[in-house]
Amino acid sequence: MSSLSGDQMVASQRASFETLSDVWTKAFGCIEKLTELNVRAVKSTLAENQAIASTALSTKDPQELFALQTQRAQAAMEEAQSYWRHVWNIVVSTQAELATSAEAQFKTRLRDTQAFVDTVASNAPAGTEAAVSALQSAVTAASEATSATIDASKKAAEQAVEIAENNIDAAASASDRVTRQAAEQVKAATKK
Template identity: 55%
Template sequence: MSTLAPEQLVATQKAGFETTFGLLTKALVGTEKLVELNAQAVKSTLAESQEILAKAFATKDPQELFALQASQMQPAAEKVQSYWRHVYEIISSTQAEFASTAEAQFKQQQHDAQTFVDSLAKNAPAGSEAVLSAWKSALATASEAASSAYRAAQEATKQVVDIAENNVNAASASSTRSTKRAIEQVEAVEKK
């Protein structure tokens, strides 16, 4: 039988629901940010495409058309890089909020478990010291194992985030180099 009063059980359930709905809200906020980013990207791409197409129709010779095309390569690559940086920032901040909530929940559950064992110890009948000692030892072992697992999960998450960030940076650098080479090739053809 639990030593928690009905009010404590209700409070625990309420806190669980609040945490769940808080996480859902954070997930929706992150999704909204991604949707807004995508809507902005589509709008700006359409407007820029219309402008470039109008300029393309206004060109008088193929050289101008090639020059127009070359002039658009670098800005296009930069916009793609910027887009993916924003995606990364949104996902990273959402993940950080989830991690913060998970850490708070983890600490609260450890505290609740310790409080439960302490409550049992206060209300235990005489002669149950050995059982209580075993409970405390088991709780300490489980708490340490859970803490180790949590730290390992945090480190693994940090490594994944670092790898993703490095991949975004490497892709950006590679894209910039490729775009510059393409522009140089087009400019070299134009000079001939």
């Protein structure tokens, strides 16, 4: 005997389809943002390279050319860091949206499961109270365990984001320091 009606089955399938559609929409939104970022980066790089080539061709002093290359290297490092920060922000925000959506779907499924268990309990024949109680306990335990897992996953994701951001900041600082040192060496060499 099944306690699920045809309407409940259709509603469940509709909810699954809407969930899948939501996930695809978020994933394609992420792809769209990354594509827009890449198009802007390519356009910017082409324009900068054209300006640099024009400047390099008009430079008569080799030291000026070397200084131009150093300045461009420093700018390229900063642009790369900015680019990867944007990529990181897009990916992290999409991941957060997907996690929020998954959590909402979990809560909906949990309510549906609890409603199903309540229906089974109210329609259970006499003498099955122990089995119904065991089913209710199992659903409650699974719900609590899953909620704890979701909370732990959220905390772990937040920590991973924080660690990654700290690593990005440390790498950016180190590369800035190295690039500045190289630029200072070039300036010192061109003054001689």
